[in-house]
Amino acid sequence: xxxxxxxxxxxxxxxxLASEVLALVAAAEGYDVKQGEVHGAAQRGGAxxxxxxxxxxxxxxxxxxxxxxxxLAFEKLEAVRHAHYLKPGGVIIVNDHRIEPTYLxxxxxxxxxxxxxxxxxxxxxxxVNATEIARRLGNERVxxxxxxxxxxxxxxxxxxxxxxxxxxxxxxxxxxxNQRAFAEGQRALQ
Amino acid sequence: MTxxxxxxxxxxxxxxxxxGVVFAASxxxxxxxxxxxxxxxxxxxxxQWSVNEKVAFDEAMGAAIAGVRAFxxxxxxxxxxxxxxxxxxxYGGTNAGFVVLSxxxxxTHSSQNEQDNRYFAKFAKVPLLExxxxxxxxxxxxxxxxxxxxxxxxxxxxxxxxLAHTKGLVEPGARVTFPKKPFVKxxxxxxxxxxxxxxxxxxxxxxxxxxxxAEECPANYVEKGTGNADYGVITSGVVYQYAREVLPDxxxxxxxxxxxxxxxxxxxxxxxxxxxYVVEESEPFLEEQIKYWGVRNVVGKERFTNVGxxxxxxxxxxxxxTVAPTDFSKEIPTPARPPMLCIGCPHRGTFTSLNRIPGxxxxxxxxxxTLGGLPPYNTMNTSFEMGGSIGHAYGFERAGEQKTLxxxxxxxxxxxxxxxxxxxxxxxxxxxxxxxDNRTTGMTGQEDHAGTGKDIHGQPxxxxxxxxxxxxxxxxxxxxxxAFRPEEVTAAVxxxxxxxGPAVVISEGPCVLIPEEKAxxxxxxxxxxxxxxxxxxxxxxxxxxxxxxxETYRASASQKxxxxxxxxxNICVGCTLCAAVCPPECIVRVDGKPWGA
Numbered sequence: 001x002x003x004x005x006x007x008x009x010x011x012x013x014x015x016x017l018a019s020e021v022l023a024l025v026a027a028a029e030g031y032d033v034k035q036g037e038v039h040g041a042a043q044r045g046g047a048x049x050x051x052x053x054x055x056x057x058x059x060x061x062x063x064x065x066x067x068x069x070x071x072l073a074f075e076k077l078e079a080v081r082h083a084h085y086l087k088p089g090g091v092i093i094v095n096d097h098r099i100e101p102t103y104l105x106x107x108x109x110x111x112x113x114x115x116x117x118x119x120x121x122x123x124x125x126x127x128v129n130a131t132e133i134a135r136r137l138g139n140e141r142v143x144x145x146x147x148x149x150x151x152x153x154x155x156x157x158x159x160x161x162x163x164x165x166x167x168x169x170x171x172x173x174x175x176x177x178n179q180r181a182f183a184e185g186q187r188a189l190q
Numbered sequence: 191m192t193x194x195x196x197x198x199x200x201x202x203x204x205x206x207x208x209x210g211v212v213f214a215a216s217x218x219x220x221x222x223x224x225x226x227x228x229x230x231x232x233x234x235x236x237x238q239w240s241v242n243e244k245v246a247f248d249e250a251m252g253a254a255i256a257g258v259r260a261f262x263x264x265x266x267x268x269x270x271x272x273x274x275x276x277x278x279x280x281y282g283g284t285n286a287g288f289v290v291l292s293x294x295x296x297x298t299h300s301s302q303n304e305q306d307n308r309y310f311a312k313f314a315k316v317p318l319l320e321x322x323x324x325x326x327x328x329x330x331x332x333x334x335x336x337x338x339x340x341x342x343x344x345x346x347x348x349x350x351x352x353l354a355h356t357k358g359l360v361e362p363g364a365r366v367t368f369p370k371k372p373f374v375k376x377x378x379x380x381x382x383x384x385x386x387x388x389x390x391x392x393x394x395x396x397x398x399x400x401x402x403x404a405e406e407c408p409a410n411y412v413e414k415g416t417g418n419a420d421y422g423v424i425t426s427g428v429v430y431q432y433a434r435e436v437l438p439d440x441x442x443x444x445x446x447x448x449x450x451x452x453x454x455x456x457x458x459x460x461x462x463x464x465x466x467y468v469v470e471e472s473e474p475f476l477e478e479q480i481k482y483w484g485v486r487n488v489v490g491k492e493r494f495t496n497v498g499x500x501x502x503x504x505x506x507x508x509x510x511x512t513v514a515p516t517d518f519s520k521e522i523p524t525p526a527r528p529p530m531l532c533i534g535c536p537h538r539g540t541f542t543s544l545n546r547i548p549g550x551x552x553x554x555x556x557x558x559x560t561l562g563g564l565p566p567y568n569t570m571n572t573s574f575e576m577g578g579s580i581g582h583a584y585g586f587e588r589a590g591e592q593k594t595l596x597x598x599x600x601x602x603x604x605x606x607x608x609x610x611x612x613x614x615x616x617x618x619x620x621x622x623x624x625x626x627d628n629r630t631t632g633m634t635g636q637e638d639h640a641g642t643g644k645d646i647h648g649q650p651x652x653x654x655x656x657x658x659x660x661x662x663x664x665x666x667x668x669x670x671x672x673a674f675r676p677e678e679v680t681a682a683v684x685x686x687x688x689x690x691g692p693a694v695v696i697s698e699g700p701c702v703l704i705p706e707e708k709a710x711x712x713x714x715x716x717x718x719x720x721x722x723x724x725x726x727x728x729x730x731x732x733x734x735x736x737x738x739x740x741e742t743y744r745a746s747a748s749q750k751x752x753x754x755x756x757x758x759x760n761i762c763v764g765c766t767l768c769a770a771v772c773p774p775e776c777i778v779r780v781d782g783k784p785w786g787a
Contacts (some may be wrong), residue, residue, distance in 0.1 A: 010527065020195075023357055027195050035195075036321075039298050045734070047527045060435035060502045061356040061428070065514040067647030080634075081524055084517045101525045102734040108525040117522050 002055030004063050005157060008082045009074025011046045011098045014144030019050040021148060024165045025157050026054035034061040043072070045102065049082055064116040072151045074130070074144065076114040077097050088122045093150050093189070097141065126150075128188045134181060142181035149185020194321040196360045198353040201324040202263070202291060203228035203600055204360065205331025210289070210367045211235055211261045213253035213557075215246035217605060218634035219265030221354035221422075222293035226263060227637070230646045234365070239646050242576075242605040247272035247290065251279055251295060254288035255380060257371035257624070259335055266305045267575065269607075275615050277314050281382045281389040283396075286371050286607035287335035291347045296471050297499040300351075300633075302556065302575060303499075306472035311346045311449040317400050318449035319347045319409060320427040324358035326409075330446065332366070333409065337447075340403070341396055346449075350471065352547020354430045354501070401450040409446025410455060415439045422454065422463040422732045424488075434500035437509060449480055462484050467493070467509065470498040494704040513755055518715040530560055533735050534763035536628050536673035536699025540597070541567040542731045543679035543697075543773065544624070550593045550687070553582035557599040558632045568595060574772045584614045584621045593687055595622035599630040601639045604654060608663070614692045615664035622686045623654060623694045626673070628701040660694045667691065673699030674767045702763060714762035714780050715769055717755050721776035724752035728768040728777065735762040 005022070009015040016037060050061045055174035057095035068086045073079030073094040083092060094115060101110070111117065118125050128150045134143035145166075152162055162182070170178045202225050206214060214237045215227040230237040240246035243264045250260035264272060269292050276290065292310070311318035321327040327349060334345040337763050362690065372582070378385055398487055404410060418484040419440035425433050426445040434442065443459045445451070460466045460480070468477040468490035477490030493508040503514040531538050537559045544552060545567060554563060554570030555578060563570040572582050583596035598607045614621040631637040643653035657668045660691050666690040670778040671678040679697050686693035700707050717728075717739070724743035728736050735758045742751035759780060766785055769777040777787050 020357070023195055027193070027359055032359060033195065034356055034358045035198075036352065036417045037350070045527060046529055058358075059354060060433040061358070061431065062502060064436070064501075064503045064506070065517075077524060078520065080519045082519075084515050084519065102530055106411060108523045111522040114522070120517070124733065 002053055002058055004068045005052040006063055006068045006071045006080040006082055007050040007052065007074070007087050007156070009048055010078060011048050013046045013048070013074045014141065015074055017048055018144040018148045019052050021165055021169055022151075022155075023054070023168060024053050025161050026052075028161050028165060029157055031055060032058045034058045034063045034111075047078055047081060048081035049078075066165035070151060070154050072147055074147055077101070077110060079118060080114045081113065083121065083123065085116055086123050087118065089124065091124045091126065091154055092118055093126045093128060093147070093154070094118070095130040095147060096127045097129075097143070111135070127190055128185065130188075132184065133184050133188065136178060137181055137184065139177060142178055145178045146185035146188065150189050152182070153188060153189055191362045192359050193359040195357050196324055197355060197357045197444050198291050198324050198327045198349055199224035199293075200228045201358075201360045202331060202347075202349070202354075203232070204362055204369055205263050205328040206289075206362050207232040207235055208328070208365050209335045210259050210365060212258035212334075213250060214238070214261040214263075215240045215249050215262045217241070217266050217268060218551050219293075220634055221295060221351040222263045222265045222268070222291065223634045223637065225291060225293075226646065227635075228471040234367075238647060239494050239639060241272040243268035244275060244496060245521070245777045247275045250290075251275060251284075251288065251344075254284045254286050255282075257286050258374045259287040259368065261289050261291070263293070264596070266292055266294040266302065266307045267293075267301065267303065269307055269310055270305075271576065276310065276316075278382055279344050280315050280393060281386060282380050282482040283780070284338060284344055284668065285342070285373060287332065287338040288344045289334045289338060292342060292350070294348060294350045294472070295349055302573075304472060305350055307346070307474060308448060308475045310472065311348075311510060312475075314346075316340070316398055317345050317447065318510045319345065319446055321349060321353065322427055322430040322444070322449050323353065324356065326446065327353060328360050328362070330409065337403070341400060343396060343400075346405045348427070350428055356428075373554070397450055401453060404447050404450050404452040405455055405618065407447045407452065409443060410452050412459060412586065413442045413444050415441050421461065421465040421467060423467050423469055424480070425469040425472065426476065429469055429471045429500055432500065433505050435502050436506040445476070448476060450478070453483065456480055457483065457485065459666040460487060461620075463487070466491060467677055467694045468499070469494060469505060469574065472496055472733060475724065476757060478501040484719065486568060499536060528558075528564075529561060530733075530734065531558060532702050532766040533761055535703035536697070536701070536765075537562060537626055538731055538733060538765045539676060539699060539765075540624065540697045540740045541569040541677060542625050542767065544569050544597070545730070546676060546680050547683060547687075551586060551591060552597060553579045553586065553594060553596045555579040555596070555598045555602045557602055557626075559599055559626055562597070566730075576602055577610065580607050580610035580614065580621060580623055583623070584610065584617075584619045587619055587621060594623070595624060595683065595687065597626055599632065600625060600627040600641050600656070600694055601637075603656070605639050608659070611665065611692065611694070612663045619692055620690065621692045621760040622683070622689075624695060625694070625696045627656065627696050627698045630704045632701045632703070636701060653714075656694075656696055658693075665692050665694050667693035667696075670695070670698060674765055675695045675770050676767075677770075702765070712760040712763045713783070714757065714764055715766070715777050715778045716757055718776040718778060719754055721774050722754040723774055724754045725773055726752065727771045727773065733768060736768055739756075
């Protein structure tokens with residue numbers, strides 16, 4: 001069985017780092033893993049979407065639309081943009097956080113209730129206040145670890161593997177903060 | 191060794207290192223950039239950024255002819271720049287192993303065109319390998335060098351963005367090393383033009399031998415499916431992974447070496463099934479060759495589009511008729527997040543300045559500043575390829591257009607801008623050129639170049655002085671301006687346009703993403719609301735940190751109230767551009783300290 005995940009957010013939110021951590025955890029447990037995202041022109045503030053798939057043998061690095069088991073959305077609008085990748089009954093874990101686009105090239109306004117809209121679709125929508133939790137911990141940037149902690153409840157990967165990958169991947173001086181953020185994320189969906 | 195998680199580009203770099211390559215060169219280009227970036231961290235291989243792809247190619251070619259394994263990587267359009275060398279190299283052949291890596295970009299995620307560089311292999315009569323995942327990306331590089339050595343030919347390895355930027359598991363190997371082969375002077379071989387005719391026939395013989403090799407090449411093999419299909423599939427590259435994902439049943443002929451093709455193997459495979467699908471992204475490169483042999487039961491581009499990426503759901507739909515769920519996000523407003531110039535980008539200042547000069551036409555080039563062709567600036571009026579802007583401006587001038595000027599980035603100027611400027615001087619043009627010097631190759635991720643004073647390792651090196659360079663080729667008007675001071679840039683450009691001869695303005699301001707700029711403390715600016723006259727000039731800079739305030743202002747009772755400006759202190763980096771354009775000087779540092787000078 002292959003586990004299909006999609007991480008979506010806005011450039012600068014740590015989507016790529018979080019995806020890489022998950023990929024490393026899956027690899028450390030002996031799974032075949034593929035993880036990829038489009039990165040072109042160096043920029044912040046653009047939409048970022050990362051595909052992570054792991055299992056006994058993974059072929060396509062890209063998820064198919066209608067195939068994703070769990071989507072981790074770091075921002076509400078980005079959840080809407082990519083939700084059609086989910087399978088019916090799939091899980092959306094969404095950070096209840098709004099990042100306004102720059103309205104330089106568009107007159108389309110931010111939707112009023114993106115989370116409510118997704119609840120009209122056949123998915124299980126779970127909300128996490130990751131950005132708020134991260135601020136409370138003292139650094140908004142660890143919201144990505146809160147999100148990762150939340151999604152870890154839905155993936156069959158061992159706690160000790162998560163811990164050892166975080167130790168390898170996160171610089172020592174930020175490790176404790178990131179570990180706390182991860183733990184808060186795990187608790188948030190209980 | 192245990193398997194490691196690597197991107198395709200990192201795996202290619204690993205392969206280059208394991209293959210014992212001694213010299214590697216490239217010019218940054220997405221999605222190939224990270225290959226050389228990664229390779230630069232390995233020992234015992236000289237990795238470098240060259241000024242453009244042709245120079246990189248020629249340098250690597252020189253190293254290979256002299257007797258060491260050499261490597262060059264390009265994005266697809268980079269091979270166009272190096273094509274002059276690439277097309278002739280096979281005539282003389284190589285002494286030590288030579289591999290050129292092309293990273294193509296189906297879907298134009300970060301490119302100006304879609305271009306299937308597999309045709310370059312056929313065009314130049316050079317063998318071609320197409321890895322399909324990260325492990326193969328690593329393994330095919332040493333294989334490519336084996337082929338190169340065996341047949342004394344350059345070899346092309348082609349990947350696409352999805353492989354280059356996908357991380358997967360790779361089992362690393364050890365590096366093999368070779369003593370330098372002697373370079374034996376042999377003008378019949380290495381001085382091609384007088385003997386081109388003599389090389390032409392033997393090149394065909396080499397191809398015949400390569401066809402034989404392709405039949406035995408371990409990269410070409412039949413992979414059994416579950417057996418519940420009456421059709422077969424021929425495929426290559428990352429599309430193999432897409433196809434296998436959605437088609438577990440049929441047998442596959444998976445091709446890792448796709449030029450020359452293993453003709454007999456393909457004919458035998460096709461004879462075994464009622465129908466054979468050739469599943470390939472972009473152009474019908476395999477299909478055309480197979481159909482040319484008279485194979486009738488092959489279906490390809492009738493079903494599989496050559497436009498954009500050939501995603502797995504498209505393959506499933508075309509073979510099984512399964513329809514992927516539609517994108518329902520448009521049922522509610524979903525504003526896009528288009529790419530934009532960073533907050534603090536110096537190009538914002540240059541475009542704001544140019545927009546203050548009425549009646550100009552601006553020919554443009556390739557870089558982050560290509561965004562200057564989009565709202566809110568709409569400053570740039572042409573952009574096609576690297577180094578085109580200056581030639582275009584000169585052409586506009588000869589066509590009778592008035593007040594045309596070229597904008598070009600520093601890295602692009604060194605890549606392909608010097609020669610057209612020289613040409614404009616030589617041919618009596620009056621071309622005005624604005625070099626937008628942000629001290630880096632911005633768009634591909636801040637790589638150093640010949641004008642930054644640092645090499646690929648960040649070590650100090652010689653630095654091109656643009657002014658001296660321009661003067662040396664005969665440009666008599668050269669002025670520097672601070673990109674964040676529109677009055678300076680505007681004055682210099684106005685003067686340059688009036689100047690009777692080619693003129694260069696160097697609009698200077700560092701990219702905010704280069705390490706030394708990122709390390710600088712940032713002090714945000716703020717608007718003194720009581721003093722704001724809602725003139726809107728700061729809005730015209732197009733900076734996303736400048737927001738409309740709920741407060742309004744009107745100069746007299748007869749005027750409509752207009753919104754004042756507000757600065758988001760969380761995202762402002764204090765570049766000073768808005769303050770520089772503010773007439774009542776009511777935009778100030780949040781800490782109250784003076785700015786400017």
